[in-house]
Each structure stands twice: as structure tokens, then as C-alpha cells.
């Protein structure tokens with residue numbers, strides 16, 4: 001048993017975008033779709049990732065794969081399973097690509113063996129399915145080790161990396177040392193920022209493609225006030241703290257339970273500077289149920305740490321802070337709860353210490369929320385400081401975070417202006433049509 005899972009694809013027509021975008025823009029993406037059909041003629045376009053649920057990659061693939069299928073392209077999405085050793089190694093790589101050691105274990109021969117053992121289980125089945133001439137998009141370090149065999153099979157292989165750090169350090173060097181021989185056989189690489197690509201990536205075959213969101217997905221679609229109310233106050237989601245308040249203003253961070261998202265830092269800053277914020281302001285930290293994200297072995301530990309940290313707070317800080325676990329059994333339901341939380345919040349925070357690109361920033365921006373986010377990685381491309389949100393130069397500076405929150409909470413008009421500009425920024429730069437067009441450009445070069 002290889003454990004390769006196929007994610008069912010429900011095609012969605014691009015025409016759906018016409019209710020939001022000017023006709024020229026929809027026509028343009030439809031022209032590109034026609035070009036893609038000609039280019040791919042008879043070939044299958046495969047996506048291979050390590051999870052179908054939780055995190056930005058899965059979020060985006062659900063949308064992009066559905067639109068591509070809607071244009072008549074033969075597109076398929078496969079998910080590789082893995083054992084605990086494999087995901088411990090890939091999480092270590094993920095952390096190091098963000099410049100931190102993670103669990104501290106080595107990326108040595110033992111790590112390589114654990115990584116190879118899982119991919120070896122998938123390789124044969126994958127090679128049986130993929131035909132020469134097909135195009136395969138491999139997502140992130142978890143799947144990089146499949147590139148060589150797929151290329152030998154005669155497929156066109158693209159490695160899409162969703163993470164990265166602008167500056168290199170010994171940890172990033174360590175991760176790239178591990179990945180380089182795996183990635184080099186790929187025909188092309190795609191990064192969210194040019195700075196994330198190591199120097200050895202051939203610039204002719206490097207594409208910079210920032211992520212995007214889908215305004216019609218359950219995560220982003222309009223919700224009525226009654227739906228928001230019902231979803232936000234659903235019983236059983238608060239794991240620490242009282243039930244979410246009905247008459248308070250809320251500062252929200254939604255993230256996976258990952259140390260680099262720094263939920264702990266948000267909690268710490270809020271509690272330490274409680275008196276700098278108006279008394280009706282509460283903090284909500286929301287993340288997936290810890291068992292919910294298959295490829296993230298640290299989630300349960302990070303959530304447990306945050307819960308411990310919350311319990312150690314003084315009573316008055318505990319009364320105004322709430323930790324929420326969003327159920328993961330039903331992905332549509334999960335997305336609707338996150339959607340509601342983002343619409344309900346007065347200000348949305350993303351205090352990441354490193355970030356390839358934060359969909360958790362783009363999503364509230366689309367919902368016209370004012371955002372306060374760390375000026376790290378892709379977030380710097382997402383938010384223009386003072387125009388479509390506020391950026392924090394030092395992601396570790398909790399006092400600066402609270403000062404930014406206090407200034408926004410005291411100025412509803414500014415919040416509205418920032419929110420309006422944020423929505424337009426997402427409409428103009430971070431929707432699926434731009435994303436799909438960039439991929440078609442890449443396929444044109446690849447299949448030339």
C-alpha cells in the first residue's frame with residue numbers, strides 16, 4: 001500500500017469571477033485558459049502535496065485545481081501520506097527554511113533515510129499514473145524527492161516552494177543542502193518571492209508567483225450578520241477562557257499552531273500591556289484542532305504550550321483572552337468558522353516571526369478588516385504600511401504591537417480606510433486569475 005490519496009476535484013467555472021471583476025479581466029483569464037488547453041492537449045496536470053486540509057497550500061489548491069478543472073484541463077491532485085519520522089524531518093526542513101532550528105535534530109544520513117523511505121513508498125504508484133509528457137507540480141519540501149524519478153519518466157516537473165526567508169543563515173543553508181540534490185532535477189522552480197530562491201536555482205527557470213485567495217470559497221464568501229453570530233458563538237470551540245463575548249471588540253489571530261506564527265507572543269503582548277487597550281477589547285487566538293493538520297507534528301505541542309501560558313496569566317488577563325480550536329472534521333464548516341471570526345474581529349493580527357506569504361493576512365484584507373502584521377517575508381508584499389494595513393518592523397516587539405492596536409481601536413475611521421484599501425489590494429493583486437495566468441505562462445515556456 002503506497003498511501004497515495006487522490007483529492008476529488010469539483011470543477012468550478014471561471015465565469016464565476018465575472019460578478020466581481022471587470023469583463024476585460026475575466027476575458028483575459030479565459031484566453032489564458034484556452035491557451036492552457038492547447039498547450040496541455042492530452043496531458044494531465046498533476047499536483048502532489050502532503051496534505052489536503054489545514055494550511056495555506058491546501059487552501060489554495062482546493063481553489064486553483066477547481067478553476068483549472070472548470071476550464072476543461074485534465075488536472076488531478078494527489079496527497080502523499082507519511083509516517084511520524086518523515087513529517088518530523090520535513091517539519092525540521094520547513095523550520096530551517098524559515099531560519100530556525102525547529103526540533104534541533106540533524107538533517108543527516110538518518111534524516112535522509114527517513115525521508116527517502118516514505119517517498120519510496122509513493123514513487124512506484126506515482127510513476128504508474130504519470131505518463132511521459134505530463135506536467136507535475138510538486139509542492140514544498142515534502143514532495144521534492146519525487147522530482148528526479150518523475151523527470152526520468154519523461155514528465156515536466158515544477159517544484160513549487162511556498163516557504164522561505166529573505167536572508168540566509170546556517171539553518172537555511174542546512175535545509176538547502178538537504179534539498180538541493182532533490183530539487184535540481186526539476187525543470188522549473190516557483191517561489192512566492194525572488195529572495196526566497198537559493199542562488200543555485202537557474203534564474204531562467206525560476207518563477208515568482210505569490211499566492212492568491214478565492215472570494216467564493218467558504219473561507220471568504222459573504223456571510224450574513226446572523227451567520228457570523230451563529231458561527232462565532234458555536235458552543236464547544238473555546239478551549240481556554242470564557243465563552244466569546246457578545247458585546248466586546250475583538251483582536252484576532254488565526255493560525256496553525258506553529259511557533260513561527262507566534263501565538264504565544266501575541267498572548268504575551270496582550271496580557272503584558274492590557275492597560276494600554278480599552279477595557280472592552282478582547283483577544284481571540286484561533287487555530288485548527290491540534291490533530292487536524294496531517295503534516296504538522298508540532299501543532300499539539302504548541303497548542304499545549306499556549307494553553308499552559310494562558311493558565312499562568314493573571315485572572316484579569318484570562319478574563320479578556322480566549323483560545324479557540326476550530327473543528328477540522330468538516331472542511332467547509334471549518335472554513336466558515338474562520339470566515340466568521342475574521343469578519344467579526346475589529347482588528348486582525350499576524351505576528352509571524354517568519355512567513356512565506358500569509359493567507360491569514362490576505363483573507364481579512366479581502367474582508368476589509370484592518371490588519372497589523374509583522375514586516376517579514378511575503379507579508380511585506382501583501383500589506384503597504386499605512387495604506388492597506390500596518391506593518392511591525394520588529395516581529396518580537398510586543399509593546400509596538402499593542403501600541404499599533406491601541407491606535408487603530410481609537411480611530412474607527414482609519415480602520416475603515418485601511419480596510420477599504422486592503423480589500424482593493426487583494427482584488428488587484430491576490431486573486432486566482434492572476435495566479436492561473438502566471439502558471440499558464442510557465443507552462444508555455446516548459447512545453448515550448
Ligand code: UDP
Nearest residue numbers: 055056057059255287288326357358359360
Ligand atoms: N486556517 C484554517 N483553520 C484554522 C487555521 C488556519 O482554515 O483553524 C487556514 C487559514 O485561514 C489560511 C491557512 O489555513 O487559509 C493558513 O495559510 P497561511 O498562508 O496563512 O499559512 P501556512 O499555514 O500555510 O503557513
